[in-house]
Amino acid sequence: MKKILLLTLAVASMMSLHAQNETGKLDMKTIHKIMSTFKNSSTDRALQNAITHNDIKKLAKDRSNEGKVNHYFNYRVKTKATTNQKSSGRCWLFTSLNTLRPIVTEKYHLPNFEFSENYNFFWDQFEKANLFMEIALSTAKEPMDSRMVNWLFHNPIGDGGQWATFNDLVKKYGLVPASAMPETYQSNHTAMMSRLLRRKLREDGLVLRKMIADKASKKEITSRKIAMLSKVYRILVLNLGEPPQEFTWQYKDKDGNISQPKKYTPQSFFKEVVGVNVDNYVMFMNDPTRPYYKLYNVEYDRNLVEGGNWEYINLPNDTIKKFAIKSILGNEAMYLSCDVGKQFDLKDGFLDTKLYDYNDLFGVHFGMDKAQRIKTFDSGSTHGMALTGVNLLPDGKPDKWLIENSWGADKGNHGFLTATDDWFDNYMFRLVINKKYISPNVLKILKSKAVLLPPWDPVFAPEE
Numbered sequence: 001m002k003k004i005l006l007l008t009l010a011v012a013s014m015m016s017l018h019a020q021n022e023t024g025k026l027d028m029k030t031i032h033k034i035m036s037t038f039k040n041s042s043t044d045r046a047l048q049n050a051i052t053h054n055d056i057k058k059l060a061k062d063r064s065n066e067g068k069v070n071h072y073f074n075y076r077v078k079t080k081a082t083t084n085q086k087s088s089g090r091c092w093l094f095t096s097l098n099t100l101r102p103i104v105t106e107k108y109h110l111p112n113f114e115f116s117e118n119y120n121f122f123w124d125q126f127e128k129a130n131l132f133m134e135i136a137l138s139t140a141k142e143p144m145d146s147r148m149v150n151w152l153f154h155n156p157i158g159d160g161g162q163w164a165t166f167n168d169l170v171k172k173y174g175l176v177p178a179s180a181m182p183e184t185y186q187s188n189h190t191a192m193m194s195r196l197l198r199r200k201l202r203e204d205g206l207v208l209r210k211m212i213a214d215k216a217s218k219k220e221i222t223s224r225k226i227a228m229l230s231k232v233y234r235i236l237v238l239n240l241g242e243p244p245q246e247f248t249w250q251y252k253d254k255d256g257n258i259s260q261p262k263k264y265t266p267q268s269f270f271k272e273v274v275g276v277n278v279d280n281y282v283m284f285m286n287d288p289t290r291p292y293y294k295l296y297n298v299e300y301d302r303n304l305v306e307g308g309n310w311e312y313i314n315l316p317n318d319t320i321k322k323f324a325i326k327s328i329l330g331n332e333a334m335y336l337s338c339d340v341g342k343q344f345d346l347k348d349g350f351l352d353t354k355l356y357d358y359n360d361l362f363g364v365h366f367g368m369d370k371a372q373r374i375k376t377f378d379s380g381s382t383h384g385m386a387l388t389g390v391n392l393l394p395d396g397k398p399d400k401w402l403i404e405n406s407w408g409a410d411k412g413n414h415g416f417l418t419a420t421d422d423w424f425d426n427y428m429f430r431l432v433i434n435k436k437y438i439s440p441n442v443l444k445i446l447k448s449k450a451v452l453l454p455p456w457d458p459v460f461a462p463e464e
Helices: 002-024 028-035 042-053 056-060 091-107 117-138 147-154 163-173 191-213 218-240 266-274 317-329 358-362 370-375 421-427 440-447
Strands: 247-249 262-264 281-285 294-298 310-314 334-338 383-392 398-404 416-420 428-434 451-453
Touching (some): 042 358, 056 358, 091 117, 091 334, 091 383, 117 147, 147 191, 163 266, 163 281, 247 266, 294 440, 310 440, 317 334, 317 398, 317 421, 317 428, 370 421
Parallel strands (some): 294 451
Antiparallel strands (some): 247 262, 334 383, 383 398
């Protein structure tokens, strides 16, 4: 009787699915009806000729908006020359270091200064490899097709990240000037190295899972993991060079005065030369799909086993912007991440929601708001940059924001971008601000219990 009932249910389900497919299929009558909506008028033919032979963005660029936004700012952080991450996904690292560079240039009166991105990238990759192995061990009893294990082996390592990963790196490994560990071809072109690391880690992950299945001792597993990490270290050294344990730094200030050479460790350099507490910074997010004024924590989104997960407070844009203005007036740059590819003119360095009018070009309305774009995977944070300026109107409200990019001085406006306030509202996702500029009632949220979110949530993809 039970078998007959199950068979009946299966047949009913198949019939229902077939009926749905029949209802939703496109017959030729419907297709011809849809085809008739394209009138092929002289206007349509002119548009078709233009669009089929030209770049869509160039055709959609709104002529009536040109010249209405400029690159002038009445408040900006004192910054120097921009940096260049080249063909790598290290924007998060360049951005984090760029927020600290003004501290060093002001303190030592330098014409310019750059940290070694390569140094911190080395340890980021090494720590991420260790984290992958530990998660592989902790999930070894789960099937390979479980959501967590599937996510883990799909994303064993990458060159992306965000402020929280930088925070933990700096506290453990310190910082060094660019001269102590210069860039290499591979640090500037990370794709192939990352591919090989992913391949090796996936192989190692399978071995570790088998050791758990075979009930290997903790000592055997630890020994094997250390041997695996030694191979990772070798790959990193051959690609990036060996990170210094000690180095000598000497500088020339903007008045031509040359300092005496001095020896540092990366940790002592960070403590003496930079001298900031990175734990005094708070990450904010504007995600209208989730409740505001709450603390969130993203599981496994870190690079150190002992490090903290990515944690942030979700706030309305207007509240975040009030804190951001205070930081700029205090001459402190901020870590910003956004959906940089939307309404973006790279050549002239503008981010403006009125740049491109796709509605008029195609005669089709594109009408999703920020929350709808997030929910449907149409928008999310893709790039990290430094927020360094704001233009305030007489009523104290901002009309545009100055952003320091890390794509070199030949991109945008000498390496900088100007974002209108409306673009900021629509495509800014995260901002990291010093606690001293944040109101006490918002700081209290840090003491609340965080809502734990899964690592595969598309809103939390690492900035590249």
